[in-house]
Amino acid sequence: xxxxxxxxxxDAHGPADSGPDRVVFHVDMDCFYASCERLREPELRGEPLVxxxxxxxxxxxxxxxxxxxxxxxxxxxxxxxISEALELLPRRAGAGEGTGCEATDDGKEPGTGGTETxxxxxxxxxxxxxxxxxxxxxLHDCADVVREVSIDEAYLDVTDRTAWDAVDAGNGSDPxxxxxxxxxxxxxxxxxxxxxxxxxxxxxxxxxxxxGVPASVGVAPNMSAAKVASDADxxxxxxxxPPGTVASFLxxxxxxxxxxxxxxxxxxxxxxxxxxxxxxxxxxxxTLVAALGDRGRLLSRRARGEDDREVTPRGLPxxxxxxxxxxxxxxxxxxxxxxxxxAADVARRARxxxxxxxxxxxxxxxxxxxxxxxxxxLPGPVDDPSLVESVALDLLDEFADARVRKxxxxxxxxxxxxxxxxxxxxxxxxxxxxxxxxxGETDRPDGAPTGTRPKGEERERMTLADWAEADVETGLDDAxxxxxxxxxxxxxxxxxxxxxxx
DNA sequence: TCTGGGGTCCTAGGACCC
DNA sequence: TCTGGGGTCCTAGGACCC
Numbered sequence: 453x454x455x456x457x458x459x460x461x462x463d464a465h466g467p468a469d470s471g472p473d474r475v476v477f478h479v480d481m482d483c484f485y486a487s488c489e490r491l492r493e494p495e496l497r498g499e500p501l502v503x504x505x506x507x508x509x510x511x512x513x514x515x516x517x518x519x520x521x522x523x524x525x526x527x528x529x530x531x532x533x534i535s536e537a538l539e540l541l542p543r544r545a546g547a548g549e550g551t552g553c554e555a556t557d558d559g560k561e562p563g564t565g566g567t568e569t570x571x572x573x574x575x576x577x578x579x580x581x582x583x584x585x586x587x588x589x590x591l592h593d594c595a596d597v598v599r600e601v602s603i604d605e606a607y608l609d610v611t612d613r614t615a616w617d618a619v620d621a622g623n624g625s626d627p628x629x630x631x632x633x634x635x636x637x638x639x640x641x642x643x644x645x646x647x648x649x650x651x652x653x654x655x656x657x658x659x660x661x662x663x664g665v666p667a668s669v670g671v672a673p674n675m676s677a678a679k680v681a682s683d684a685d686x687x688x689x690x691x692x693x694p695p696g697t698v699a700s701f702l703x704x705x706x707x708x709x710x711x712x713x714x715x716x717x718x719x720x721x722x723x724x725x726x727x728x729x730x731x732x733x734x735x736x737x738x739t740l741v742a743a744l745g746d747r748g749r750l751l752s753r754r755a756r757g758e759d760d761r762e763v764t765p766r767g768l769p770x771x772x773x774x775x776x777x778x779x780x781x782x783x784x785x786x787x788x789x790x791x792x793x794x795a796a797d798v799a800r801r802a803r804x805x806x807x808x809x810x811x812x813x814x815x816x817x818x819x820x821x822x823x824x825x826x827x828x829x830l831p832g833p834v835d836d837p838s839l840v841e842s843v844a845l846d847l848l849d850e851f852a853d854a855r856v857r858k859x860x861x862x863x864x865x866x867x868x869x870x871x872x873x874x875x876x877x878x879x880x881x882x883x884x885x886x887x888x889x890x891x892g893e894t895d896r897p898d899g900a901p902t903g904t905r906p907k908g909e910e911r912e913r914m915t916l917a918d919w920a921e922a923d924v925e926t927g928l929d930d931a932x933x934x935x936x937x938x939x940x941x942x943x944x945x946x947x948x949x950x951x952x953x954x
Numbered sequence: 955t956c957t958g959g960g961g962t963c964c965t966a967g968g969a970c971c972c
Numbered sequence: 973t974c975t976g977g978g979g980t981c982c983t984a985g986g987a988c989c990c
Contacts, residue, residue, distance in 0.1 A: 530990085777958065813984095827982085
């Protein structure tokens with residue numbers, strides 16, 4: 453940072469963040485699923501492509517997971533029903549295609565447009581994961597700290613790998629260089645090329661070369677600005693927001709461009725005359741708090757370019773869930789069967805990941821879109837598929853007469869017991885060693901079998917009934933320990949409020 | 955908009971404890 | 973017994989993100 457800025461050059465954000473300027477990258481893969489499909493099926497390149505799930509030809513269910521930019525040109529959006537999306541796309545002239553994968557249609561005449569043809573491919577997560585792991589390999593190679601946010605997105609702290617120093621390669625970096633290389637894509641003072649920009653380009657190029665898929669990268673002194681920057685010039689973008697320019701970079705953007713502002717918040721802000729990030733930054737913080745609660749304060753800081761969250765690797769998951777849509781039905785057998793299947797699925801995933809859970813819940817969505825959730829906590833953490841099923845079914849009873857269009861099962865209050873860490877990903881085969889676990893016993897009040905997974909040696913073979921009887925003491929100890937753990941993760945109260953971008 | 959699936963975090967009210 | 977304050981845990985719902 454020394455030498456980077458002249459004294460008094462700090463604009464907008466006064467002495468607030470006087471710490472050393474960090475260099476944060478936000479890497480966001482461009483329409484990742486579609487890019488993956490094109491990787492293994494190059495014919496799809498350049499064509500409007502929709503990747504979705506839950507769709508069978510002739511059905512109306514199913515939603516768009518990802519649309520290629522070509523498809524977006526036709527108005528296709530994420531989460532749109534597949535059938536609707538396919539309506540928007542040009543038709544394949546030859547129609548037919550036994551696969552049912554092309555956007556053909558019987559009722560309409562073939563697309564008049566040129567050679568473009570709308571395509572549909574079903575989501576193939578396994579394949580995307582394999583591509584993603586190649587991307588992550590590059591990221592981890594390029595940064596000391598990587599926070600993987602999702603399959604197609606990550607933050608990198610590369611402060612120790614690069615710098616904000618200006619690159620004055622050859623002639624003075626003047627905007628006059630019309631004949632020179634294309635101007636930096638950097639928003640803000642694009643004339644000031646930085647070393648960080650070069651490094652970001654390197655990372656971006658490596659991803660494309662080694663994983664075969666395109667990415668957009670945002671470069672900024674903090675996470676939230678980097679996030680917005682990566683979004684600012686998609687696809688294939690590289691936007692650099694040097695220190696001191698964050699607030700001015702954000703100012704003209706609509707509030708919805710800020711991470712954490714969705715349709716509801718956008719609307720709420722619009723109602724009080726706030727349309728842009730700049731408006732947010734200028735607004736009285738108390739006004740924002742009055743409208744949005746504590747999030748208002750946070751939003752205010754973000755809009756002013758203040759965000760001192762450190763980039764940290766993502767921890768273990770907090771919950772696991774499975775849900776599925778079905779044609780709206782009140783039929784009890786159907787509902788119970790669905791929930792039982794989901795329960796088994798969730799329990800299996802939990803076991804695969806080596807985690808215990810203490811809360812089991814369900815979700816029942818009634819038309820048009822009333823989301824109901826119910827949950828029940830157990831006295832202690834367990835790994836017990838049959839218990840997941842019985843509790844889930846029990847909770848479902850409340851909706852015995854309800855018409856539902858979607859059902860879900862969730863486990864939470866997860867516990868990745870220390871002893872099982874080593875076998876993460878598969879202790880199922882080994883840990884059920886010899887011991888006829890309590891699985892067969894039916895000593896619980898409701899007769900459900902108990903298969904409590906021991907957390908440590910001393911808890912071997914403890915059953916749920918044991919838990920219930922065992923003095924509150926045990927439970928309290930457990931609860932207390934958990935509290936300490938989560939406290940430790942948040943050094944200050946601020947962080948617990950502020951960590952939206954997990 | 956007649957909304958898919960998997961997550962995270964926050965809030966509010968009630969129960970319970972001291 | 974009409975009554976204070978603080979704290980935690982639990983559940984349900986909501987907003988948001990990809």
